[in-house]
Amino acid sequence: MKSNVWDASVKYELLLNVTNAIITQTNRDDLFSALANELKKVVAYDRLSVYIFDPKEQALSYFATANGVVPQGMENPAGRPLDKASVAQRTINIRKPLIIKDLATVTNFSTVPAMLRAGLRATMAFPLIVRNDVLGTMHLSFKKPPDDFESLSEMLADLSHQVAIAVDNMLAHTRLRNLSDNLEKQKRYLQKQAHRDYLQEKFVFSSKQMGQVIHEINLVAKSDAPVLITGETGTGKDYLAHYIHDSSLRRDSLLVKINCPALASSLFESELFGHSRGAFTGAHDNRMGRFEMAEGGTIFLDEIGDLPLGLQAKLLHVLQDHAFERVGDSRTIQADFRVIAATNHDLDSAMESGAFRHDLFYRLATVTLQIPPLRERTEDIPLLIERFISEEETNSNMAAPSFDASAIDMLCGYGWPGNVRELKNFIRRIFLLKSGKRITEREVAQYIGDSRQPCGEDVGSLTEMERKIIEKALQECGGFVGGKRGAAHRLNLPTSTLQYRIKKLGINPKHFAR
C-alpha cells in the first residue's frame, strides 16, 4: 500500500494504469472488475460501487454488482428510485465529491445506518460527470479510514473523471451494439418480406421456352457475370432478377433495385453514390447510396432502356471501375456488386438510333435472357392460373371460382399484351366479382371482351391497332399523357386508363417528346 503522500509520479502512474485497464472494456462487468482490480492494488477499500443515474426516472441502478462488503438493503438497487436523503443523491445534487471520514457523526443520510451496521466507518462518493451531465456516482467505503484519507480522496476525484469517460464509452458502445443488432434483425425481416413476392419455388412454368431460360439462369447464377433480361412488360423480368440473385452466392446480401426512369438527373449521383453532409443544400447528413447498399449483393437496373444518355455515361464509369465517390467527398469507395439489368425496349434499335450507348450495352449484356411473351408459351397459362387462384384464396380468404375447361382454353387463346401481370390482375378481378362461382366461356369473353383473339395469324392485330392509335395520339401531343393537351384528352379516355394501356403495351411516352 502507498503511504499517505500521493506524489505526482505515483498519482500519474495510477491514473495511467486504471485508464489503460478500463478504457477498452466493452461490457459492464469487465470494466467494473478491471477498475476494482487496479484500485485494490493501491487503495485498501472495503466496498467499491458504481451507480448509474437515470435523470428521467430519477432512479439509480448498479453499473455492476458492487465489490466488497454488502450493507443490508443495498444488495440490488436495480432501478431503485433515488432516495432523497442518500449519499448518492446528495453527490448527484452537489456535483462534487462527498467525503465522510466518520459515518457515525452523520445522521442526515438514510443509507448510513445500514453502512454502519455492515461495519463501514468512512466513505467517499464521486460524481461521474461527462459533457456536463451526471452519469452516476462512484463510491469507496472503509471499515477503517486510511491515514492518507484526504489526499486519497483528492487523487480519486481526479481518477473519477477517467472512470466517467470509460463508463460513458462503454454505455455508448452497448447502445450502438444493440442498435446494430436490431438493425440486422430488421434487415433480415424486411428482406424476407420483400422476397415473399419473389420466392423461387413459386415461380411457375411448364413451357420449353421458360425451361430453357431457367436452365441458362442455373448455368450463370453463381458467376458474377452481368445479365441483361429483355422481354415485354409483365413477362417476369423483375421476378427473374430476384431468381438469379437468390440462386447466387450473393443471396445473403441485398438485391438493390434502381428504377432508371424514376431517377431525376439532378439526384442521380447522390441517389446512386450517396453524399456527404453539406455536399449541397438539403444534404443534412451523410447518406449511403444504392451501390453502397448493394455491397456484396446485386444491383438491379430496371428499365435500363429509359436511362437518359447523359446518365448512361456516369453509370458506365462505375460499372467499369467498380468504384465511385460520394457527392461532396473525394475519397474513392471500392464496391463489390453484381449487375442485372432489364428492359422491355429493343436495345438494338436504341443503339442504332444513338439513344443507347454501345459500350454500356456490352458491359451489361455478358449474358442476355430473352423472356418470351405469354402468348408464345400458352402451356404456362393453366399453371399460372392455378397458382394465382391459390394465392388469392390464401390472401383474401374468399372461396375460389371454378373454371370450366373451355374457359381455360379461351384464356390460353387470348393474346395477353400485359403478359403474366395482366393474367394475375385478371384472376384478382374474377376473384372479387365471382368468388365461389363457376366461370364459363361466357364470363371469360365478357371480361376480356374485344381483346380476345385466337392464337393464330391474327394474333396482335387488335393490339397493334391499339398501339398505333395511342402512339399517334402521343405523337400529336408531344408525349404528354394527361392534361388538356394530353393524349388521354384527345382519345377521350381517363388518364389512368391510358396510362395502364401505355404500360401494358410497353410504350415510352418520352420518345414522343418534342
Ligand SMILES: Nc1ncnc2c1ncn2[C@@H]1O[C@H](COP(=O)(O)OP(=O)(O)OP(=O)(O)O)[C@@H](O)[C@H]1O
Ligand atoms: N412465372 C411466373 N410465376 C409466377 N408469377 C409470375 C411469373 N412471371 C411473372 N409473375 C408475376 O407477374 C407479375 C409481373 O412480373 P414482373 O414484375 O416480374 O414483370 P416485368 O417483366 O418485370 O414487368 P415490367 O417490364 O412491367 O417491369 C408479378 O406480380 C410477378 O410476380
